[in-house]
Amino acid sequence: MKRLAALLIAALILPQGARAESLLVSLSSHRVLIESNYTGAQLAAFAVVERDARSVARINGYDLVITIRGPREDVVVQEKRRVFGLWVNQRQRFLAGVPGYLSVLTSRPLQDIIEPDRAQRLNLGLLPVVTATQPRDNDTARDAEFRAALVRLRYESGLYGEKERGVSLLTANVFQAQIALPATAPVGNYEVDIMLLADSVPLARQTTNFELVKSGFEQLIADAARQHPWIYGVAAAALSIVLGWLSSVAFRKD
Amino acid sequence: MEIYLPIAEMPINMFTILGMSAAVGFISGMFGVGGGFLMTPFLIFTGVPPAIAVASVSAQIAGSSMTGLISYWRRNAVDARLGLVLIGGGAVGTWLGILFFNQMRRLGHLELVIVLSYVALFSVIGGLMLLESLRAVLHAQKARPATAPKRERPWYFELPLRMIFHRSRMAASVLPIAALAIGVSFAGAVLGIGGGFIIVPALIYLFHVPTSVVIGTSLMQILFTMIVATVLHSVTNQSVDMVLALLLIIGGVIGAQFGARAGQNLRAEVFRLLLAIMVLGVGLRFASEIIVRPNDLFSVRVEQRAR
Numbered sequence: 113m114k115r116l117a118a119l120l121i122a123a124l125i126l127p128q129g130a131r132a133e134s135l136l137v138s139l140s141s142h143r144v145l146i147e148s149n150y151t152g153a154q155l156a157a158f159a160v161v162e163r164d165a166r167s168v169a170r171i172n173g174y175d176l177v178i179t180i181r182g183p184r185e186d187v188v189v190q191e192k193r194r195v196f197g198l199w200v201n202q203r204q205r206f207l208a209g210v211p212g213y214l215s216v217l218t219s220r221p222l223q224d225i226i227e228p229d230r231a232q233r234l235n236l237g238l239l240p241v242v243t244a245t246q247p248r249d250n251d252t253a254r255d256a257e258f259r260a261a262l263v264r265l266r267y268e269s270g271l272y273g274e275k276e277r278g279v280s281l282l283t284a285n286v287f288q289a290q291i292a293l294p295a296t297a298p299v300g301n302y303e304v305d306i307m308l309l310a311d312s313v314p315l316a317r318q319t320t321n322f323e324l325v326k327s328g329f330e331q332l333i334a335d336a337a338r339q340h341p342w343i344y345g346v347a348a349a350a351l352s353i354v355l356g357w358l359s360s361v362a363f364r365k366d
Numbered sequence: 367m368e369i370y371l372p373i374a375e376m377p378i379n380m381f382t383i384l385g386m387s388a389a390v391g392f393i394s395g396m397f398g399v400g401g402g403f404l405m406t407p408f409l410i411f412t413g414v415p416p417a418i419a420v421a422s423v424s425a426q427i428a429g430s431s432m433t434g435l436i437s438y439w440r441r442n443a444v445d446a447r448l449g450l451v452l453i454g455g456g457a458v459g460t461w462l463g464i465l466f467f468n469q470m471r472r473l474g475h476l477e478l479v480i481v482l483s484y485v486a487l488f489s490v491i492g493g494l495m496l497l498e499s500l501r502a503v504l505h506a507q508k509a510r511p512a513t514a515p516k517r518e519r520p521w522y523f524e525l526p527l528r529m530i531f532h533r534s535r536m537a538a539s540v541l542p543i544a545a546l547a548i549g550v551s552f553a554g555a556v557l558g559i560g561g562g563f564i565i566v567p568a569l570i571y572l573f574h575v576p577t578s579v580v581i582g583t584s585l586m587q588i589l590f591t592m593i594v595a596t597v598l599h600s601v602t603n604q605s606v607d608m609v610l611a612l613l614l615i616i617g618g619v620i621g622a623q624f625g626a627r628a629g630q631n632l633r634a635e636v637f638r639l640l641l642a643i644m645v646l647g648v649g650l651r652f653a654s655e656i657i658v659r660p661n662d663l664f665s666v667r668v669e670q671r672a673r
Contacts (some may be wrong), residue, residue: 146370147370148369148370149367149368149369149370150368150370150377151368151370151377184671185668185669185670185671186668186669186670186671187666187667187668187669188474188666188667188669189664189665189666190664190665190666190667191663191664192660192663192664192665193663194659197657198656198657199656199657199658199659199660199663200478200656201478201665204474206669212668212671258664261664261666262664262666264664265662265664265665265666266666295368295370295376295377296375296376298375298671299375300671326372329372330370330372331372333372333373333608333609334372334373337372337373337600338604341600341601341602341604342597342600342601344600344606344608345596345597345598345599345600345601345606346597347608348425348596348597348600348606348608348611349425349428349593349596349597351425351429351608351611351612352425352426352428352429352432352593352596352611352615353428353429353432353589353593355429355612355615355616355619356428356429356430356432356433356436356615356619357432357433357436359429359433359622359623360432360433360436360437363619363623
């Protein structure tokens with residue numbers, strides 16, 4: 113439903129044929145592997161603005177907003193309160209389907225590209241994207257506070273990020289951006305959503321995606337733990353015992 | 367050098383973990399304890415999710431108690447019969463502990479339960495150990511002639527199901543012994559500790575088990591309960607990280623060898639005093655988590671992740 117609504121809005125604000133720019137998008141990789149020395153990854157995204165005969169001249173140039181969304185997660189945001197002198201979690205909100213990773217890269221500061229209330233409607237920016245994942249009914253100021261806390265905490269931990277000049281112009285029509293994944297970014301599918309704007313008006317939108325996956329050994333361990341928990345558990349215990357026994361043989365004093 | 371932990375889904379500095387587990391291994395070799403009570407908190411404060419820290423440390427304790435048990439067994443310092451009774455209680459306690467662990471995890475209270483249990487258990491036991499060892503240190507300085515206190519048979523020895531334990535030179539009901547094992551292994555499964563520092567003094571003071579067999583016997587119980595805990599944690603919540611456990615075992619084994627040598631030159635009272643200070647320290651460190659106003663009142667916990 114939400115997606116359908118977004119499409120309808122996009123269709124309304126992007127009248128076909130009136131503006132003739134289109135976007136060509138390419139990622140440096142569609143599959144990022146986690147190996148044993150993984151400490152995060154970097155991807156490059158390229159976008160080319162294609163113009164045709166009907167395209168009017170854009171005096172102020174083009175703006176690009178790239179939104180990268182990691183796999184959806186259900187999270188609980190908790191707030192500590194002082195109870196009998198102890199700081200314990202008192203209130204909490206369950207937030208379903210928020211992105212596990214979120215990055216908004218822009219060619220200029222977002223507020224210079226588009227007015228905040230329109231950015232909100234187009235789901236541009238960290239808080240608008242997170243808000244868009246939540247049901248609109250019964251939304252209270254308290255809910256907004258918990259959402260803001262989620263965005264702030266994840267911004268501090270590097271899972272959410274905003275880069276004002278994360279998109280750079282290579283030529284007048286070619287853009288490049290670096291997507292940085294921190295080591296703690298969750299495994300799964302990442303959606304890269306690229307929007308082209310000029311003079312605060314959205315002109316074109318393209319979506320592509322990439323996958324963050326564990327490679328050979330890491331995947332083997334994770335699969336074994338999930339799919340064959342009994343075998344995995346017995347193997348883990350056996351490994352420990354054998355190592356314990358080996359060390360007693362290796363360091364035997366007599 | 368960073369290494370990626372496949373279950374915790376985070377990279378961790380290999381040398382930090384090896385150094386940390388070697389340091390804990392050194393202490394555990396010195397004091398003849400498993401060291402889980404130091405290792406689990408260390409991991410939690412490093413940023414490893416508590417559930418994964420608890421479950422992976424149980425695998426490590428299984429390894430280190432295996433090493434210990436073999437050396438005590440060679441010296442014939444294990445009461446196998448008493449060990450079996452402890453194992454029986456331990457199996458029940460571990461099972462209950464895992465059930466409780468998973469229930470709390472589902473309800474989202476696991477972290478609070480771990481923090482509060484560490485605070486309560488470690489402050490109380492650390493405090494008692496500190497008092498006892500301070501008294502012992504002071505007495506040793508007065509150089510009083512050591513008179514063996516006349517021991518009365520406590521009432522709980524006379525409960526039904528009595529058994530004779532030759533190696534421990536006692537005849538007592540198995541009920542209080544099993545109850546002790548249930549309690550300690552329950553805590554062990556929830557907190558990722560072997561519980562040696564609880565069960566050893568308990569066997570000495572409550573059951574008058576000779577000090578010559580008490581450590582070997584408790585290691586027998588710890589080995590068994592930690593094997594069960596490792597398997598059950600794997601089966602019920604998939605939080606045993608084998609890579610992490612492997613690093614912990616390697617570091618722990620190396621540290622323990624040096625610790626055992628260092629421990630031989632230490633006086634028994636000083637030894638217990640140091641251990642008490644460490645246990646109390648861990649309790650206070652956890653207490654500071656809930657007493658000091660946190661930097662950020664909000665926190666995020668991931669419940670479910672799309673795959």
